Amino acid sequence: MKDLRDDIHDQLSRRTFLGQAGLGLGAMALSSLLPATLRAEPTQEKKVPLVRKINRVIYLFQSGAPSQLETFDYKPKLEQMWGQELPESVRNGQRLTGMSSGQRSFPLAASAFRFAQYGRSRAWVSELLPHHSRIVDELCFIRSMHTEHINHDPAVTFIQTGNQIGGRPSMGSWVSYGLGSDNKDLPAFVVLLSRGRGGDQPLYAKLWSNGFLPSSHQGVVFRSGEDPVFYLNNPDGIDRTTRRRMLDALASMNTAQQDNSLDPVINGRIEQYEMAYRMQASVPRTLDISKEPDYVFDMYGPESRIPGTFAANCLLARKLAESDVRFIQLYHQGWDQHGNLPADIQIMAKSVDQPSTALIRDLKQRGLLDDTLVIWGGEFGRTNYSQGKLKRDNYGRDHHPRCFTIYLAGGGIRPGMVYGETDDFSYNIVKDPVHVHDLQATILHLLGIDHEQLTYKFQGRRYRLTDVAGKVVQDILV
Amino acid sequence: MDQLIFFLGRTHPLLVHLPIGILLMAASMELLVLVRRFAYLKPALPITWRVGAASAVVSCVAGFALKQEGGYDEEMLLYHQWSGIALALFSSVASVLSQKGALLGKIRLIVVVPMFILTTVAGHYGGSLTHGGEFLGEPILALTGVESKGAVVERKPVQDTAQAVVYRDLVEPVLIEKCSRCHNSSKRKGGLRVDDYQHLMKGGKNGAVIVAGAPSQSELIRRIMLGDDDKEKMPPRGKPQLTAQELQLIRWWLGEGKASSEVRVAELSGTSDVAFLFSGNVHAGAEPPPGEAFFPEVTLSPAPAEAIDALEENGVIIKKVSDDAEFLFVNLVNVPEFGDGLAALLLPLKEHVTWLKAGKSSITDESLRIIGQMPNLTRLNLEYTSVSDEGILRLKDLKHLTYLNLVNTRVGDQSIAVLQQLKSLRALYLWNSEVSLSGAEVLRQKIPGIDVNTGVK
Numbered sequence: 047m048k049d050l051r052d053d054i055h056d057q058l059s060r061r062t063f064l065g066q067a068g069l070g071l072g073a074m075a076l077s078s079l080l081p082a083t084l085r086a087e088p089t090q091e092k093k094v095p096l097v098r099k100i101n102r103v104i105y106l107f108q109s110g111a112p113s114q115l116e117t118f119d120y121k122p123k124l125e126q127m128w129g130q131e132l133p134e135s136v137r138n139g140q141r142l143t144g145m146s147s148g149q150r151s152f153p154l155a156a157s158a159f160r161f162a163q164y165g166r167s168r169a170w171v172s173e174l175l176p177h178h179s180r181i182v183d184e185l186c187f188i189r190s191m192h193t194e195h196i197n198h199d200p201a202v203t204f205i206q207t208g209n210q211i212g213g214r215p216s217m218g219s220w221v222s223y224g225l226g227s228d229n230k231d232l233p234a235f236v237v238l239l240s241r242g243r244g245g246d247q248p249l250y251a252k253l254w255s256n257g258f259l260p261s262s263h264q265g266v267v268f269r270s271g272e273d274p275v276f277y278l279n280n281p282d283g284i285d286r287t288t289r290r291r292m293l294d295a296l297a298s299m300n301t302a303q304q305d306n307s308l309d310p311v312i313n314g315r316i317e318q319y320e321m322a323y324r325m326q327a328s329v330p331r332t333l334d335i336s337k338e339p340d341y342v343f344d345m346y347g348p349e350s351r352i353p354g355t356f357a358a359n360c361l362l363a364r365k366l367a368e369s370d371v372r373f374i375q376l377y378h379q380g381w382d383q384h385g386n387l388p389a390d391i392q393i394m395a396k397s398v399d400q401p402s403t404a405l406i407r408d409l410k411q412r413g414l415l416d417d418t419l420v421i422w423g424g425e426f427g428r429t430n431y432s433q434g435k436l437k438r439d440n441y442g443r444d445h446h447p448r449c450f451t452i453y454l455a456g457g458g459i460r461p462g463m464v465y466g467e468t469d470d471f472s473y474n475i476v477k478d479p480v481h482v483h484d485l486q487a488t489i490l491h492l493l494g495i496d497h498e499q500l501t502y503k504f505q506g507r508r509y510r511l512t513d514v515a516g517k518v519v520q521d522i523l524v
Numbered sequence: 525m526d527q528l529i530f531f532l533g534r535t536h537p538l539l540v541h542l543p544i545g546i547l548l549m550a551a552s553m554e555l556l557v558l559v560r561r562f563a564y565l566k567p568a569l570p571i572t573w574r575v576g577a578a579s580a581v582v583s584c585v586a587g588f589a590l591k592q593e594g595g596y597d598e599e600m601l602l603y604h605q606w607s608g609i610a611l612a613l614f615s616s617v618a619s620v621l622s623q624k625g626a627l628l629g630k631i632r633l634i635v636v637v638p639m640f641i642l643t644t645v646a647g648h649y650g651g652s653l654t655h656g657g658e659f660l661g662e663p664i665l666a667l668t669g670v671e672s673k674g675a676v677v678e679r680k681p682v683q684d685t686a687q688a689v690v691y692r693d694l695v696e697p698v699l700i701e702k703c704s705r706c707h708n709s710s711k712r713k714g715g716l717r718v719d720d721y722q723h724l725m726k727g728g729k730n731g732a733v734i735v736a737g738a739p740s741q742s743e744l745i746r747r748i749m750l751g752d753d754d755k756e757k758m759p760p761r762g763k764p765q766l767t768a769q770e771l772q773l774i775r776w777w778l779g780e781g782k783a784s785s786e787v788r789v790a791e792l793s794g795t796s797d798v799a800f801l802f803s804g805n806v807h808a809g810a811e812p813p814p815g816e817a818f819f820p821e822v823t824l825s826p827a828p829a830e831a832i833d834a835l836e837e838n839g840v841i842i843k844k845v846s847d848d849a850e851f852l853f854v855n856l857v858n859v860p861e862f863g864d865g866l867a868a869l870l871l872p873l874k875e876h877v878t879w880l881k882a883g884k885s886s887i888t889d890e891s892l893r894i895i896g897q898m899p900n901l902t903r904l905n906l907e908y909t910s911v912s913d914e915g916i917l918r919l920k921d922l923k924h925l926t927y928l929n930l931v932n933t934r935v936g937d938q939s940i941a942v943l944q945q946l947k948s949l950r951a952l953y954l955w956n957s958e959v960s961l962s963g964a965e966v967l968r969q970k971i972p973g974i975d976v977n978t979g980v981k
Contacts, residue, residue, distance in 0.1 A: 097846045228841055229857045345980070370857045370881075411979035413907065413929035413953030494846065496751060520740065520749075 098494030099417070099458030099524075101228060103221065104363050104374045104409075106402055106422045109202065110247045110381030113428035113443050114451040115157050115472055116391050119189055120170035123470035124156035124430055132431045136471050143196055145384060145433060146444040152431035154471070155441040158388045167462040174395035177403040183462040184406055184415075185453045186522050190466025190475040193426050193447045193482045198247045198382070201425035201447070205482050206253045208511045215257030215502075217486060218373035220511045221493060222263040224500045228370035231328035233321060235373045236366055237265040238359040242380035242397040243390060249377055258504040261314040262321065265375065268362070270353030274329050278322060286326070293319055332369050333362055345408065347400035357401035364408050367418055381424060385434050385442035406455050415456050419492055423452025430471050449475050452485075458492040458523055465522050483516035491518040533590030537654065539583045544647055546576035547615050551639040554632050573619035580612040604649035611642040690792070691721060691785045695777050698770045699724070702759055721785045736783035739775040748774075820900045820924050824850040824876055831872035838866055842873075851878040851900065856885045867891035874898045883907040883929065889915030896921060907931040907953070913938040924948050931979075932956040937963040944970035955979025 115121060132152040146152070159172045165182035178185075195201035200210035207214040215223070218235035227234035237254045254265025268274040280289055297316055304312040335358075342361070343350050349357035356378045363374045378398060383390050402422055409415040427450030428443035435441075449468045455461065467477040487497040490511065497516050501508040550572040556562040557569070587608060591601065618635045651659060688694060696719075704719040716728030727733045733743040740746075747758035748766055759765055766774075777783065780792045827850060832842050840862065841855040854870070854877050856862045863886040870877065877898050882891075883905040892915035895904065901922050907929045916939040919925070925946050936958035943952070949971055954964055955978055964976045 097849075226843075228843075228855050230839075230841065231858055368883075370855065407980045411953070411955040411977055412931050413905070413927070413951070413977070416927060416951055417903075498751070 098225075098492070100419045100456060100492045101417045102367055102370065102372050102374065103218075103419045103421065103489060103493070104367060104405070105217070105376065106360075106363075106398075106405075106420065107206075107375060107377050108381050108398070108422065108424040109249060109377050109379045110198070110383075111201075111424040111426050111428060111445060111450070112381040112394070113383065113387065113391065114189070114449070114468075115428065115430060115443070116159055116387070117172055117175060117395070118170060118187055118451045118453070119449075119468060119472045120161035120172070121156070121430070121468075121470060121472045124154050124472075127154050128156050129153050129436060132471070132473075136469065136473050138474070140446075140448060140473075141196060143445050146429070146431075149433070152429075153436040154430055155432035155436050155443065158439060158441075165462060167464050169464050174392060175399045177399045181403050181406060184410065185455050186459045186461060186463045186465060187451060187453045188465045188480050188485075188519075188522070189449070189451045189468055190477065190479045191423070191427075191450045191452055191482070191485065192475060192479055193450075195426065196445050196447050198425065198445075199250075201445075202249070202253060205425050205485075207257065208483065208486060208513045212250070212252040212255075213257055214509065215259045215263065215511075216252075216254050216265060217489070217511060218254060218265050218375055219256040219259050219263040220500060221373045221490070221495075223259050223502070224490075224495045225372060225493060227372055229328075231324040232332065232366070232369055232371050233266040233325070234371065235263065235265040236371050236375070237267045238270070238362060238374070238376045239267065240354060240356040240359050240376065240378050242356065242378060242394045244380075246380040247382050249379065253377075254375065258509070259502060260310065260317075262317045265373075268329070268333065270355075270358055270362070274333050275325065278326055278329065280326070289323065289326075293323055328369075332365055335361060335365070342408070346404040349397065350401065350404075356397050357404075360401040360405040364405055364412075364414075367409060367414055368412070383428070383442060384444060386440060387442050388440060409456070417457045419454065419456040419459065419489065421452065421454055421489070424450065426450050427472070430473055446473070448473060454522070460522050460524050463522060465519070478521070480519055481515065483512045484519050486512050487516035488519045488522070492523070529589045530593050532586055533588075533593050536583060536586035536590045537650075539579065539586050540647075540650060543576055543580035543583055543611065543615065544643055546572060546579060547611070547639055548643055550576050550615075550618070551636045554636050570619070570622045573615065573622040577612065577615035577619040580608075580615050584608055584612050600649050600653050604646055604653060607642050607646035607649065611639070611646055614638055614642060688789050689785075690777050690781050690787055690789055691783075694789075695774055696721075698766065698773065702764060702766050702770070705763075725783070734778065734783050737779060739778040742778055745771075745775060745778065820878075820902075822900065826850050827852055827876040828872050831869065835866075835869050835873075838862070838869070845878060850876055852876045853879040853881075855881045856883075857881060860884055861886055864888055864890040867894050870894055871897075875900060877901060879903040881905040882909060885909060887911070889918070892916070892918040895919070898922070899924070901925055903927040905929045906933060909933060911935065917942055920945060922946060926950045927952075929953045930957045930959075934958055936960075940966055943967055947971055949974050952976045 115124070130153065132154055137152075157172065159174055161170045161172050162179070163169065164171055164179045167182055167185075167187075169182045169185070169187055171179040171182060193201055193204060195204050195210050203212050204210045206216045208217075216235075218237075222234035225234075235254065239249065254267070256262075256264035266275065269276075273279065280286070284292075296319065300312050300316050303309075304316075338361070346361050347357045349355040350361050352358055356376065359376050359378075363376060366374050380394050380397075381391075383394075406415065406420055409418055409420070427446040427448070429446040430443075432441035433444040449472060465478055466475065466480060468474065469476050490497040490500065497510060497512045497518070501510045503509075550569065553562075553565050553569055553572060557566050587605065591605070614635065618639070621631060621635070648660070699718045704717075706713040707716045707718045714728040714730065716733060717723035725732070725734055727743075730743070733747075735741045744758075747756055748771055750757040752761060776792075781787045832852075835842055835854070839859040841858060843853045843855075845851045845853050852873060854873070859866075862882070867887055867890070871894055874894070874897050878900050880895065880898070880901060880903070882895075884907070886909075887906075888910050889912055892911060895901070896918035899921070902924050904919075904922075904925060904927065908931070910933070911930075912934040913936055916930075916935055919928075920942050923946075926948055928943075928946075928949060928951070931953050932955070934957070935954075937960055940959070940963050943949070944967055950973065952967065952974060954976060959978070961978060964978050967976050968974060
């Protein structure tokens with residue numbers, strides 16, 4: 047046993063010794079002859095070279111993929127070509143999911159809902175989202191989002207972690223790692239879940255996981271209702287002082303173990319206990335909505351009094367933003383309308399229309415929108431052809447990765463703008479494509495992080511949120 | 525450790541004078557001893573060569589260290605480096621040969637002539653690296669009336685911004701000041717000249733650098749916007765960079781103005797990027813475009829650590845806003861009990877604080893005495909505090925304040941007089957305060973470009 051510990055010590059000090067030796071004169075001269083990529087660099091670099099425009103992000107993730115054709119992307123051509131086959135020239139070899147590849151025909155399905163233009167930006171908004179139509183001048187729509195992935199799990203994992211295969215840190219974890227928390231009593235990354243319809247696409251803990259980053263950066267799911275975090279409160283019989291003494295004793299034992307084995311997980315565990323202790327006091331206080339005045343509940347809509355709904359979560363998001371939680375992510379499930387779209391999407395739209403806009407207006411009047419970024423969108427778009435039988439008042443839409451619409455609002459973003467364009471079929475992008483990696487790069491840029499610099503070395507190579515791609519979309523920035 | 529290397533590098537300009545003087549001396553002495561009158565110098569030769577060679581070698585080492593700091597013209601640096609190394613080698617050889625008595629006959633010439641040449645070459649490049657290529661010739665050229673390239677062009681303030689020709693009056697001066705030192709008629713890095721419209725549009729040896737109407741696709745813009753560490757970044761690291769406004773200006777000219785040489789400002793639609801042009805002040809570096817996170821152009825020494833520690837012990841969160849500046853972000857979110865008593869701890873940091881979040885804390889008008897003394901404050905959050913009109917009076921000297929949050933405070937119309945003097949304000953939040961709607965309207969009139977938000981009704 048003892049030999050093993052000595053070994054580890056030796057190894058570590060050898061590593062550090064070699065690291066220092068690299069600064070010898072010989073190495074200096076040699077290094078100038080090596081190409082820049084081979085030169086030794088410190089691991090675990092976290093530079094924050096830019097100035098941040100925003101201090102927090104609220105990501106209203108619409109899981110299941112809302113149809114752009116029923117929300118923000120108006121295509122009258124589909125009305126003219128209703129029922130006709132999707133032209134091969136438009137489809138251009140796009141792969142299909144297993145669900146619609148069996149179809150013999152791909153009839154174009156125009157939206158059953160009416161659209162109109164609003165605001166200075168003349169943005170198109172459908173009748174399903176009347177509240178949104180009133181605040182378009184605060185929003186920056188990106189109609190030209192695109193991704194490679196055609197199924198939910200890879201696509202959601204991709205947009206959250208930068209790679210379709212799970213295991214990597216999520217966006218919130220990267221942000222927490224890069225910038226830390228502005229409020230030490232709350233986690234830097236909080237997740238709130240809700241569903242508009244039951245039985246829709248599931249979500250996984252890997253989507254807010256810290257991956258290979260230290261575990262203190264993982265997303266903490268706050269449930270609505272009495273007990274926001276499982277097992278946070280002390281069991282009966284233990285008071286806060288007793289808990290504090292227990293934690294102190296535990297910390298000293300853990301620290302001793304840390305010195306012996308140099309395992310970084312132990313440090314993470316000590317931090318988690320301390321954070322949990324602080325959260326016992328801060329979480330109930332922060333999430334307490336009993337004192338909110340009635341007009342606030344009215345603004346967010348009737349569902350905001352019901353814990354677990356999107357509306358209630360939006361209100362909580364505002365409260366968390368007031369407490370300077372760095373990355374607040376809401377997941378709202380239920381948008382995966384493969385069939386029965388017109389009826390189901392009305393339910394979904396109603397559940398998000400008023401709360402999303404209320405959140406933005408509420409942040410604005412409290413002076414928070416200035417340095418908060420709000421993102422609203424899903425993981426991909428939906429097809430312009432009907433999945434299943436096409437009827438005038440009923441149709442479904444399959445997944446479509448080549449174009450989808452999201453919107454951004456808040457600090458650093460140009461308000462009242464529509465960026466990017468899709469073709470008349472809302473199938474391909476004709477102007478200013480924005481890839482998922484580009485979106486991630488832009489989000490990090492607004493936080494003052496250069497997406498190429500925020501890296502973490504793991505298994506021999508440096509990883510970053512944007513993997514090996516991503517360009518900041520300058521045209522939407524102020 | 526890096527800093528030690530940099531220090532070693534910084535001694536290079538100092539040390540390098542030794543080999544220059546000593547080796548030239550040695551070389552001259554080699555020639556002089558041919559004359560009988562100076563034969564007495566012979567014994568001095570070995571020691572002179574040895575000392576000269578040693579100092580040359582040490583200078584090379586220091587030169588390597590200086591190279592790590594970066595920011596030097598690559599090509600010139602290479603010439604300088606290798607001629608310097610050659611000089612050190614030659615002088616070492618000479619010092620070895622000289623041991624055996626004065627250099628005999630022809631060997632003398634083989635050593636002495638290169639010595640003069642190398643010293644001149646290495647020395648001239650070294651001087652050019654430091655002072656620029658035209659340093660030596662500039663005064664002579666000025667005598668003959670030839671205008672030296674890359675000189676700072678006097679930008680005459682344009683009387684009427686609207687009538688200014690965008691390229692000639694606004695864009696060209698920027699390009700000449702920041703780029704033409706290396707991209708002019710005699711020195712064309714990458715084959716590119718930017719001091720002339722025709723040549724600018726033509727581009728360089730890798731093709732056009734301007735795509736009219738598409739700033740994002742123009743190589744000129746791409747290079748300017750690269751990260752500091754990128755080799756291709758323009759202007760290169762260490763040289764004066766374009767300011768954000770200058771970049772916005774060029775982008776606007778390329779995009780809206782379609783890179784036309786004729787178009788005037790009035791003919792284009794002014795977007796928010798270039799609103800500063802229309803605020804009457806054309807000199808770049810004056811007013812920032814609205815919405816940009818603006819920091820006063822001051823350089824500060826790092827904030828006193830004891831002051832930061834004292835505040836952090838009380839639960840205050842203090843962070844730097846950016847790696848490149850010493851400005852601080854002070855956040856009282858974890859300390860709702862932070863009151864006037866603790867506010868005194870902020871005084872040692874008054875120059876450094878640029879963002880202060882004091883919302884929901886226990887400060888009162890008293891603390892605003894201290895906050896009002898922070899010259900570089902740009903964002904101030906006072907929501908849900910007990911501040912009132914009396915305290916706002918104390919903020920009258922905050923010349924750089926762009927964001928002020930007074931949501932849910934007792935501030936009323938009496939503060940309008942003070943607030944309207946803060947011309948730098950861009951965002952003011954007055955929801956649930958006692959400022960009336962007409963008071964808010966007055967502020968909108970008095971401060972151009974401000975967004976006064978009184979909340980949703």
